Amino acid sequence: DAGVTQSPTHLIKTRGQQVTLRCSPKSGHDTVSWYQQALGQGPQFIFQYYEEEERQRGNFPDRFSGHQFPNYSSELNVNALLLGDSALYLCASSLAGFYEQYFGPGTRLTVT
Amino acid sequence: TQLLEQSPQFLSIQEGENLTVYCNSSSVFSSLQWYRQEPGEGPVLLVTVVTGGEVKKLKRLTFQFGDARKDSSLHITAAQPGDTGLYLCAGHNQGGKLIFGQGTELSVKP
Numbered sequence: 001d002a003g004v005t006q007s008p009t010h011l012i013k014t015r016g017q018q019v020t021l022r023c024s025p026k027s028g029h030d031t032v033s034w035y036q037q038a039l040g041q042g043p044q045f046i047f048q049y050y051e052e053e054e055r056q057r058g059n060f061p062d063r064f065s066g067h068q069f070p071n072y073s074s075e076l077n078v079n080a081l082l083l084g085d086s087a088l089y090l091c092a093s094s095l096a097g098f099y100e101q102y103f104g105p106g107t108r109l110t111v112t
Numbered sequence: 113t114q115l116l117e118q119s120p121q122f123l124s125i126q127e128g129e130n131l132t133v134y135c136n137s138s139s140v141f142s143s144l145q146w147y148r149q150e151p152g153e154g155p156v157l158l159v160t161v162v163t164g165g166e167v168k169k170l171k172r173l174t175f176q177f178g179d180a181r182k183d184s185s186l187h188i189t190a191a192q193p194g195d196t197g198l199y200l201c202a203g204h205n206q207g208g209k210l211i212f213g214q215g216t217e218l219s220v221k222p
Contacts, residue, residue, distance in 0.1 A: 004154070033210065042118075042200050042212030043155070056209055090154050092210075099143045099162070099204055103154030 002027060004093050004104035012110045013081050021076045021107045025093030031055075032074040033101060034066060035090040043090055049074050050096055078109075086111045114139040114205050118213035126221055128190055133199055133216045136183045141203030141211075144177055144184045149198040149215075191220045 005024045013019050025032050031050045035043035045058035049068035068074045072093075078085055088108050092101040119134045135144070143162040147155035159168050161177035161184065168175045172195075174187040184201055196219050202212045 035212075040215075042116075042202075042214045045209050045211065048209075056207065058209065092154075099145065099160050100157055101145075101210060102157065103147075105152070105154050108152075 004091060004102050006089075006091050006104040006107050008107060009105070010108045010110075012112060014112055015081055015083060017081050018077065018079045019081060019109060021078075021089050021091075021109070022073065023076070023091030023093075023104060024073045025091075026102050029093035029095050029102070030072050031094045031096050032068060032072065033092045033094070034074070034076045035092065036060070036085075037088040037090055037106070039087075046076070081111045083111050085109065114141075114203075114211055116201055116203055116211055116213035118199075118201055118216050120216060121214065122217045122219075124219040124221065125191055127192055129220075131188050131191055131218070133186045133201075133218075134183070135185065135201035135213050137203065138182065139203075139205065140181050141205060142181075142208075144181070144201060144203045145210075146175055146184070146186055147200040147202060149200060155200055188218075191218075193220050193222050196220050 007022045033048040034046040037043040047057045052068045063079045065077045088106040090106045091104045094101045116137050145160045146158045149155040159175045164179045164181045166177045172189045176185050199216045
């Protein structure tokens with residue numbers, strides 16, 4: 001049973017560029033949440049997708065957008081990258097109505 | 113804005129010692145979870161507590177949810193080097209968002 005997978009593992013981008021990160025949820029899960037984790041900090045909630053719609057959003061600007069596909073996989077897009085966007089981006093999947101979230105290994109994004 | 117404050121932020125102890133990590137908030141949470149994260153990896157769920165006053169044990173780890181569902185603690189007995197890592201508490205607020213504390217970095221020296 002595959003867990004949550006994310007791609008790519010690492011990414012280096014330049015200020016002003018755009019980036020797309022991908023996530024495949026754990027088998028049987030229908031909800032995907034995205035988090036940003038700066039070095040030495042706890043993860044910060046970006047948004048959550050369920051039934052291909054953004055259901056909840058944290059305090060992140062519109063430069064952060066996402067999508068969920070019919071197979072429940074998800075993408076996180078960040079436009080006009082800033083140096084401060086450098087972080088570990090985590091994807092977590094869950095089953096609607098249940099508290100437990102299972103995290104992927106993350107994508108390390110470096111903006112130069 | 114709901115916040116979860118963890119203490120201490122850093123903890124360095126010798127193998128065999130006991131320790132307690134605290135997670136506090138002024139807000140009520142529907143549930144509270146504890147995760148452990150190792151460098152370069154995503155957090156791994158250890159436990160979920162949902163009832164005020166609930167106590168759960170996982171081998172040498174004991175988790176407690178406060179009666180008012182605003183705080184929680186993690187107690188480790190006889191810590192081992194393999195317990196080293198970042199411990200995160202996270203609470204589901206009434207809206208269903210998962211809010212994390214800033215984490216406690218634990219180092220257990222042999």
